[in-house]
Amino acid sequence: MEEMISKKDTTIVAGESGIRPDGRRAPWRTWRQRIAFTMLRLATLINGFALAVIIGFLVVNGWRAIGWSFLTEPPYDSMTKGGILPCIVGTLILSLGAMAVALPLGTASAVFLHEYAKPGTTVRLIKFGINNLAGIPSIVFGLFGLAFFVTWMKLGVSVLSGVLTLGALVLPIVIGTAEEALSSVPASYREASMALGASRWQTVSRVILPAALPGILTGAILGVSRAAGETAAIMFTAAVYFTPHLPTSPFDQVMALPYHIYVLATAGTQIDLTRPIQYGTALVLICLVLGTNLAAILYRATLRRS
């Protein structure tokens, strides 16, 4: 590596005659840099531009649709009129439920991996599982939920199946952020607690977890926001095309914001007639998702500063 790089450095200096006899840089080298940096800056701007265009587009087209009745009424007249209350409630139940499943399991996994486990094959295997779980597409989670929770466990297409499927989907996110939070707790806390004679569990439960809690909660918020925007995983497991009722038991089907957008935009018979509702629903969804995300980002920033 060292050899390779030093050879290249030699080429820069000697090979390209980029240095003038008086030892200063040739102007074209500075210009080349300016041009390249401008291109990099433009590439970065494209990202911001894309985000701004998408959000701006939804706000401009969607804000008119949103009103008190839009947020508090169920849809009627074959979904061409009315509001999206069942979708909002459904999405909240599904995403918070998924977190209720994933947060304890994920935190416990992270505590084991970070505080208890000895490095070795077992830990490597578990980390392999987590990494691969994180990379599995959500549609595959949907198939799994259909085959496992809906069919095999006989839970049917229900809130419960959806919550469990989404819980499995956000589990790697929770474990990842919880591990990060645990490793940011200074080692001196652990040492001090154990030097006082506390057992490992006492140290974990009374010293380390309280110190890591804000970081763990940030991960939980990110997980909720991920679950709220998820469509493919709930298509076969929890979501229903239309129901005017709010769910009363974990075995009910629910409407959900992302699925509602998809259904109205592609499968409905009156795609153009429901366009305002589509815009409104999309705006509500991104407010929910980006709002929670922004909250997590800002919260994390204040944590890092303190």
Add this chain to the structure above:
Amino acid sequence: MFRFTSRPDLSAGVREGPSLIPATGHAGLLRSGKKDRAIRFVLFVTALISLLILAAILVFLFVEGIPIFRKVSVWAFLSGREWYPTSDPPSFGIFPLLMASVAVTLVSTFFSAPLGVMTAIYMAEIASPRVRNIIKPVVELLAALPSVVIGFFGMVVVAPFLQNVFDLPTGLNLMNASLMLALMSVPTVCTISEDAIQSVPKDLKEGSLALGATHLETIFRVILPASLSGISTAVILGVSRSIGETMVVLMVAGGAAMIPTSLFDPVRPIPASIAAEMAEAPFRGDHYHALFALGVILFLFTMGFNLIAAYMSGKHKQVGAATL
């Protein structure tokens, strides 16, 4: 090892005697009781859950997917050119879907890889900390946009635009899907590449600058070569993200199960097929099993990409200061 510290040096004593506070592994000896061992066991079992879920996904996909191969041979399934699952007799050839997935993923990577890496270079090397603190949340929010919203945007904005500009019969096509997918995988590529670039040892950069190289020359001849395996990992994970992404290709790819011959052909990638057809497929019929077999293929694809990425990032770790 000399450290100027006001603390009395405890470590020497601990190292020689029987350790009271092992770094990991055991409860403190003074209170290591049954309760602690029970807690340790419970935590261990919980940690296994991720692995169990992964295994269960594999098992259930295969159990529901394998039966189709009693009707169609694996080779006929993979290479068959006709996907007519609902006609009589049905034909289950997934080659057009496979090609659609590959095409959409390749084209989207063509956009997302340069864009993501360039953004990462800008963030890690050029932007001031203040600018960086603005860009980073922007990229994170881009990553957080729900795929259904991006698909919706592709349908109502990008599709009419493409249709008018290129005078096409439909704006819902391979190009549209690739652009929207690129938008989704740029944050993945960017975040991981940035980490890789940041982790290049500072002495390398300083050495290059001290030899008279410009910042640009340092970036392209020193920093990028040193972080190449990390950047490759980033691109591969971006590819893996694209190939499995469902809602975008379901909404904007056009849905025609044919082998694409141009960038503006409507296509039907694998995830779109699963999502669109599962609701209509008779429970545990051939079509249902065929869709699960598609799920198996998707699973194997992403798993393969993740394994390659893990291997690459394993190599990447060795490009630290220790080996230089």
